[in-house]
Amino acid sequence: MDPLSVLRDYTIRGELDQVKLVGDVYNFGDDYSFRKNIETAYRSKQGGFYTLDSLVFFVKNIHMKHTDYMNAARAAKLQFATFTDRKPLLDYLEGRVATNDAIELLPPTAAPASINEWAGGKHAHDEEPEVVGVDDVDHHAAKKFRAQPWEGQNVMETQFCDDGASVINIIREREWPVRDRETILLCHNKSFESVLSSLLTKRDDDKKIPDVDVRKDLGKGPDGLMPAPNSANRYANVEEKRFWKEHLGTDVAEELGINPSQSYISDSKKKDAARMKPDSKASQRPPHHPHHRPNVKTKPDGPPIIIVPSASQTLLNTFNVKEFLEDGVYVSPEVKVKGMAKKVDIVFVQRKMGRERPVPYEVRDKVQGLTSKDWERVVAIFVLGKDWQFKGWPFSDRVEIFNKFMGVFLRFEDDSVESAKQVMQWNVKIINLSKHKRHQDKTAVLNFWQGLDSYIQSRKLNLLY
Template sequence: MDALAVLREYTVRNDLENVKLMGDEYFFGEDYRFPRNVETAYRSKQGSLYTLESLVFFVRNKHVKHTEYMQQARGLKLQIVTYTDRKPLQDYLEGKVSSTDSIELVPTSTGLPLREDRPKRRPEEENEAVGSDDNNAPSKRMRMEAEDYSKDAGIFVSDSSGKSLIEIIRDRERPVRDRESILICHNKNFQGVLALLKGRDDERRRADDQVKKEAEKPVEQPGMPTSNSASRYVNVEEKRFWKDHLGTDAAEELGIDPSQSYADSIKPKDNARPKPDTRIGRPPSQHLHHRPPLSSSGHKKPEGPPIIIVPSASQTMLNTYNAKEFFEDGVYVAPDVKAKSLTKKPEDVVIYRKMGRDHPVKYEIRDKPSVFSKKDWERVVAIFVLGKEWQFKDWPFKDHVEIFNQILGIFLRFEDDSVESAQKVKQWNVRILSLSKHKRHQDRTAALAFWDSLDKSVKSRKLNVII
């Protein structure tokens, strides 16, 4: 029987006066004895097991206020029963509940019975065993019976170093499995996994070889629009091919723009003569004459960088004060903080997009669309909205439906703001971006989400602008 069950039995029958501490052991009448510091089966909510000595002290002082009990236990250097464990532990020891989740399924300590049928002793031994030397020491008879039980059962309560039975057992314990032996799988092999990985490596190698073959194929005259010219510069290997064969200076002279499907115009040298394309067999005149790119509406590509409209109000989350930091670096700075370092509010802000681009792309951030010309409106690619209809007053559009069918709309808000502020915007064809008020490391995620939405919008609407 374990120490916790014995202590509960003596507590239920109100027999704690027969639980005595003799030396380093607790004697429960003449039935059991346990080391005073042995761990019981009751585990604290903090994770540790309560010792027998701490539980005996607790059950004897259960009527004392918890603060006084803590002071007394701390003075005796005993393990303290926490306030959360106090009530369930007391109910269990007093027999009010039969079990609790805090009790280990396997007992952690085993007591040594003191009364059991033993070989009869000689009369003189019986006489010597009767009585006790003093009130705090076990009788000679009890010690002799304990020694006999230990010898008969093959149990050694302690060795020469003074270790208890539990300590000796734990010293001799060895792990059956460790982190390496558990990986040993008998009658198993990993041939299937190796074959799968090898297959993936072969597919990757074939794909790389295919890219190299495509790069080594002869190409048409630079500047000639082809069926796959729109995606010619997407592949890194093809970029490298053009750079190695033409060089940076030659590409510029020929009018090749890597960000476009073909050049706006060809600017050959005065003495440069186009060579016929022997691979296709077409005369050189067909390769030289081509029209400039047209937008979906049939107009020429607008002159100037794309425009992003932000609100002009100073109390908005994003305006010309803090637009540069947000769009270029992905860092949000409150407008009022930024305004302190500037003497005048900027009307037009020039930024250079670096996110998702090998080379910076120029943009204009403007907040006064009422003065835009028709050519300016052709360059507008995104609008940051306030959620108010009056923002679109005097704009050359019928209503907000027509606006956001042609231009990307963005509504910027803090993620913990009230939902009512975005109720009206949810009815519009706009993208809602949320920022955290305190987690500044998440600002870049919102900025990348904006640029990603802008790329998809320009591509789907076939706008003829460089983004």
């Protein structure tokens, strides 16, 4: 029998008190003896096999809590059973199940020796012990001389044939491994050259630049031939005019100095000089003239602005907004107030999440003094859930505010729904925080930055964000 089966039998019979450690050997009463560090047939879900001393320690301390058992096993420098192996291993050892997928019994090499056989005596009936699994070993070689083993020595190492050869060596010479846990991972007669060849071919195809003849899109001449590159009437072809109109547009072609009706080499200089002169008529046109082209939208001067509540009884204000938006760590405002000399109205935050380089943001808790140019930089507003927060703002109502800017409401996930009942009627994004799980703060901040990116992209704001 293997040590795992012997330990299971003693556990089921409730005779674990007879399992005693003598030196480096576990004695199971007077029946069996095994080295304490021998590997059993029970494989852990982490990959290795449990040793006999680890399983004996486990089954004798099953009454302990798992954390206390792990600490005790570490103190004894023993391998401990993992939490996922705990229940199926105990069910097998206590006999509630007959087998387990984690058990990998190896073919037996020889019958286990009992304590009485160690001592050099014979069986009660003076019969030679049976050798299991070595049918091809002749009967003469199976007769063994039993020497008195030293304490902790393997029993099989003390068994010899009449000619002095070890039985173990004879068995090993006549057997060969069929499959083990390492050779099963090998893939014989498998080649991945076809995969490598496909990847190399794909890479070569990507490097090739197609040689496109643009003149194919311009159409053929009346004689069925392609127009010559240096032909005088190069732009007289109707198909070519259509090509320039579809690909560049008439207005763009004229602005670039391209004359689609004739050669533009001589006229381009005149048009360049004409564009350099100020158009007096254009300056006299009214602002809403149908031919008046408005100026390109200039980039606002300054970083994007985020507005937070100015009240002290709020989850986010200028005291703790920097740690929250920069590092993804929430600190209560009451804690931050104790370490700051006085309150500040403007805080500059460096956005790091989702950016290779930090991007500056400006955080304010007051809107007094903001000009129309400053309001163009406002991208997000953390709301308090009270109407008085928007008193004095240059907008008609909340609908207009949350149509222009991204509204955000920060709350603890354990708070009652009544606290956010009014905010749920507004066009704002609700972000939940945990009161105690600080490792979830980063997820909440990342949720805010992703929502802000979507808002700025949809509004096509000319801001560095």
